[in-house]
Amino acid sequence: MSRTRIRMTWIRAHYDRVAFLAAALFLLCSALLILRSITQFGENFSEPQVAPPPRPALPPPKAVETEQATEKVGRPAQWTFNGRSGLFVPEKHFIDANGLPTTLQTTDIHPPVPNEWLEEFVLPIADRDVLDQDTDADGFSNLEEWQNHTKPTDKDSHPAFIAKLKMKSFGQEPFRLVFASWVDNTFAINTNDLREPTQFLKLGDLIRGTKFKLLKFTEKHEANQYGTKIDVSELTLEHRETHEQVNPVKEKIMSSPESVAHFIYAWGGRREFAVKKDEEFSLIPEERIRYKLLDVQSAKAVIVNTQKPNEPIEIGLLAP
Secondary structure, rough: OOOOHHHHHHHHHHHHHHHHHHHHHHHHHHHHHHHHHHHHHHHHHHHHOOOOOOOOOOOOOOOOHHHHHHHHHHOOOOOOOOOOOOOOOOOOOOEEEOOOEEEEOOOOOOEEOOOHHHHHOOOOOOOOOOOOOOOOHHHHHHHHHOOOHHHHHHOOOOOOOHHHEEEEEEOEEOOOOOEEEEEEEEEEEEEOOOOOOOOOOOOEEEEEOEEEEEEEOOOOOOEOOOOOOOOOEEEEEOOOOOOOOOOEEEEOOOEEOOOOEEEEEEOOOOOOEEEEEOOOEEOEEEEEEEEEEEEEOEEEEEEEEEEEOOOOEEEEEEEO
């Protein structure tokens, strides 16, 4: 029997022992390998960790961008709002003429001027005297600019200078003579109280009891409110000594040439002067324009620009 056969026979006879020994040997080898791995892991973990190489530094930002960013950070945020109050700011309140609180949305702060007009020209609406202020220094107050539809912030936009003229007082009396009628070249002259007999005169004649003579006659007719033509002819009378002229209209009592209007002109300083009826005068800074006083009444004076004789101008009384 060969040796190989003898070994195989022995292994089969002792199979359990052989399997046990093989398993024990496998376990022993596995335990040795595990122990070795544990030992190497501990050695690696205990070694000092090497820091990773530093990353290359980023290039610095541009100087302009840095300054802009710094400025934005330092500047506080601001709300933009086009209304009369801010986004989180309540409506502004004012005290009205009655001493009660009010707002721009409920009440005009400076009547009769509307709030919108004051806001349009950015005028200090909170100032109590805003209407008396002369924002553009053209000699006219903000109130006068509003009344005449001009711009209070534009020196070249202002009311006519005549707007600064007011009548302070007046002295008025009726003209004693009345042009009563006419036929051909003869003219009837009465007194306004009809206490004197009618005088029938021709051009060039002197009116008895006066220093006036008949200088000229102008025939005129115009339609009344009903469309009927009426006689509004004029006589021109001239004072023999002073050569002052008056123009009575047929059948109308006129103001005496001795009637006087006392005016106050408030542009460029306050100036007071008196003008007699039919007298001419001028105003600074437009001295080239001549005005004539046509009539004086209890509440107004009527003047005319001599360059525009058909456009009478009424001058009211100065407010008390």
